[in-house]
Amino acid sequence: MAVSTRELSQAPESTTVVVIGAGPAGMTVANLLQRSGVDCVVLERRTREYVAQRQRAGIVETRAVRMFDSWGLADRVLGGVPHQGILELRVDGEPHLVSDYDGSEGPTARLCPQQMLVQKLTAEYLANGGDLRFEAADVSLHDLTGEHPTVRYRTADGHLRTLTCDFVAGCDGDHGISRTSVPDGALTPYAFDHGIGWLTVLADAPPPAHPLLAVSPQGFAAHFPRGPYTSRYYLQCPPDDHPDAWPDDRVWDALRTRLGDPALVSGPITDREIFRLRSLVHDPMQYGRLFLVGDAAHIVSPMGGKGMNLALYDADLFARAVRDSVHDHDDTALHTYSERCLRRVWNDQEFSHWMTGMLHDAGDATGSGPFRRGLARARLDRLFTAPGAARAFSELMTGLEFGESAGPAR
Template sequence: MAVQASELQDSPESTTVVVIGAGPAGMTVATLLRHSGIDCVVLERRSRDHVAQRQRAGIVETRAVRMFDSWGLAERVLGGVPYDGILEFRVDGHSRLVSDSDGSEGPPARLCPQQILVQKLTETFLEDGGDLRFEAADVSLHDLTGDRPTVRYRTADGTLRAITCEFVAGCDGDRGVSRTAVPDGELTAYAFDHGIGWLTVLADAPPPAHPLLATGREGFAAHFPRGPHASRYYLQCPPDDDPGAWSDGRVWDALRTRLGDPALVSGPITDREIFRLRSLVHDPMQYGRLFLVGDAAHIVSPMGGKGMNLALYDADVLARAVRDFVRGDDSALRTYSARCLRRVWNDQEFSHWLTRTLHDAGDCEPFLRHLARARLDRLFTSPAAAGAFAELMTGLDPTGEAVSHSALSDVTGGGGDRTGA
């Protein structure tokens, strides 16, 4: 239920940016803005404990680590341990190691579970005097095309509040209020259903030496670290499968078979769910003074670990653009959508390629299976193919930064309101 203007008892507060959502996208935007001396208020509908414990992605890619480092924040906001850049692929049980190192100087990627990143960003933001409000209910956005948008919400004790601002950063995910505040017809949605399901399993079991991706006639599986004593596993399954049909014994049997590891050590399973692999891009990523960030603008198949890292990229671009605006230059704000979407589509293509390659190389129509295995063979044997793979995995490819602001102004017609991908 949206808060109505007639219900408000106090005059509105005022700030520069209202950030909707306190996940990795929202807390990165807020932390970078606060680090720049720019006022902002973060509204989050969940409790702090709930946000801090959400289990999601686990690798902060090299580009994102170097982004935080460029702000002087890497040591404060990144937990976990350095990632050595080695991925293990197993095809029919045969192992190949692939490096994503491109030889460039600078800090590497980090194995940092999303909840650790969010916790550290939250701590940093609050230590720096940030304004973060949990359990904000009935959030609604108003006057987004005017000079001073208003955000209304209800506090945990039922008090009605309103905040006017220069900009709204919509960081509340695919099902949040930010994107639904955009009128129909203003955004174009590009959606794709991969027709694939994954059973995801979190267990108190030893992590692998390297992130592991496996494929074979029984289907795809993966094993990723989620801490020194915890692992996340993935098993390909029908998209409409029932997680309740996967007993602990069935899970471990399938993992041992598909990972080609009969001696795989099991442990207590603490969580399991099934989700469909899908991709979605909204274009543009802006409506008036509302800027969509992360999952509010795009969903990417989890293969390749690009979802959270794309959100961090968006957040960096937006924070720098707002900082420039405060200093008198609005060009980066006008090109925000075009700049972000260039990287979004680049990472969507990479994720789609890796998704199809590893799933088609397993239980698939023979012609497609042979094509997928030829792609894997090229990855394992061609230095050029391995180099391109490393470039895309690290996020250090030049395509996201190759076009200048002036060139992007030509693409967007100067206003950035209807961006072409």
């Protein structure tokens, strides 16, 4: 029987690392490997246009900015403007300004929407000759516990391709192929459902002077900048709610009430969705020669802005570990990759969990009850009045170093 031309597979190609996914984690891995003189191929199932427009996180924390700076990439890939180091916590309409500056020297956090970071990382990688293949369908991973894993995929025009490599970086998120390629039982999942929903709204409306988190008896709300003329808003809601239940008038009325700002300027709403706050950690973050990076290994509640920053931290550790293995034949960092990543993951999970509970329990006591509401209010009061508590908060927001060096490629 004749074989269709579309089904023919070319001879296998080889590379050192195959990176699955071209989001912030994948493109950071690719750029750091490129700077280390390690060849890689990036596979992404979506189009370049789709990836470049994905709206997600907006702040690259201080530690991550300094990581990019140590690789000589901060000025090249971090757009946006410097974060002023001020966060506003508004309680029942009363503003409290909290600093997230920890007093250390060096670059500070950047207000940099995820799509801008990805666009710049992608442009930088391609400008330096990087191999990035969009619309890679039917990706499958094989021989992950062998010395040379293989990755198979189908090109946009239907041709089969095979890549052999030394390592696979699984950077394709919570629902990607990387983690599902790991046999059942090889990873232990630790999951937590916060029982809270957020309506997230993107609108062409003036951003706030500072990132704003608000507590009120009607529930939690937040207002973040996403550009000079764009804002991202969040409203606490039942986790099984539906976006259709939130027409424009209801959204703006709820925001004005919860933010304590009757004069809040509205604008065209360009996107709205509801998601459930949840946390998830997979241990270990490695299976054979597959290394999970970012959301493929862990999901963190958005409170505290740790999700994308954890992915950047994973990418840095992975790239340096591969560099050591390839150039120095030293696999120590590869063997300890999961342990070192998970130390920060659990630290940031704890901080996010603490902050999520405090800002939701302190508002609407319907779910938490009056005792937990009182506890949460006491935590907020301590944050506003005790210098030691404020300093600890700043250090956690900035991103603790954990004694890791962030040395650039040699």
